[in-house]
Amino acid sequence: MLNIVIFGPPGSGKGTQSENLIKKYGFDHISTGDLLRHEIETNTQLGYLAKQHMDKGELVPDEVVIGMIDSFLDKNVKSKGVIFDGFPRTTDQAKALKEMLASYDTDVAILLDLEVPEDELTKRILERGKTSGRTDDANIETIKNRIAEYNKKTKPVMDFYAAEGKKVVINGVGSVDEIFANLCKAIDAVK
Ligand code: AP5
Numbered sequence: 001m002l003n004i005v006i007f008g009p010p011g012s013g014k015g016t017q018s019e020n021l022i023k024k025y026g027f028d029h030i031s032t033g034d035l036l037r038h039e040i041e042t043n044t045q046l047g048y049l050a051k052q053h054m055d056k057g058e059l060v061p062d063e064v065v066i067g068m069i070d071s072f073l074d075k076n077v078k079s080k081g082v083i084f085d086g087f088p089r090t091t092d093q094a095k096a097l098k099e100m101l102a103s104y105d106t107d108v109a110i111l112l113d114l115e116v117p118e119d120e121l122t123k124r125i126l127e128r129g130k131t132s133g134r135t136d137d138a139n140i141e142t143i144k145n146r147i148a149e150y151n152k153k154t155k156p157v158m159d160f161y162a163a164e165g166k167k168v169v170i171n172g173v174g175s176v177d178e179i180f181a182n183l184c185k186a187i188d189a190v191k
Contacts, residue, residue, distance in 0.1 A: 073104065
């Protein structure tokens with residue numbers, strides 16, 4: 001199982017590039033953001049809890065998302081590869097992922113860090129917010145808070161993978177195709 005973490009701040013292109021990577025490599029994909037939005041849409045208790053945090057641009061508690069990954073792995077043990085999109089987002093989540101993958105005799109192979117400046121992120125998210133219906137896209141304060149959460153709690157995850165020699169930085173500004181080609185080069189090097 002080739003485990004790839006697609007990483008980067010809100011609006012950096014993780015979801016967009018994940019879709020392309022799935023098509024090319026036939027990997028499975030887990031987006032914790034998509035799963036949480038599904039819980040909200042279907043009015044579950046977990047969705048209700050998640051919404052309190054997501055609407056403010058805050059991270060959802062670790063134990064909630066770690067549980068989601070655990071059940072995903074359980075159902076996808078025979079996968080040839082998994083793209084983790086939006087997870088891990090804290091160092092504790094990274095440690096939990098390592099433990100969960102170890103129980104399947106595997107580990108993260110690479111973290112692909114999409115680098116995009118803050119003004120470009122804000123521009124992209126506000127533009128998407130015109131049609132996405134995502135409450136966390138709609139106003140500048142929430143977007144700023146998402147970016148602040150990323151800087152404070154999520155960025156340290158990169159150090160965790162850098163220490164294992166698994167972090168690769170990818171310029172996330174440019175055409176989607178250009179960025180995709182660079183992601184593929186990095187993946188092909190660890191396949
Ligand atoms: P999540 O859904 O993961 O959102 P995010 O990380 O904020 O990322 P986005 O979906 O906004 O952006 P993206 O990087 O996927 O970029 P995209 O391809 O969409 O999380 C939402 C919330 O859920 C979190 O705030 C948190 O509350 C909670 N959550 C989720 N996971 C969690 C976890 N593990 N722990 C705790 N809480 C968690 O692109 C953005 C836009 O830019 C699109 O419109 C796209 O068309 C455009 N675009 C893409 N590429 C380019 C390009 N190259 N040039 C121009 N525009 C581009």
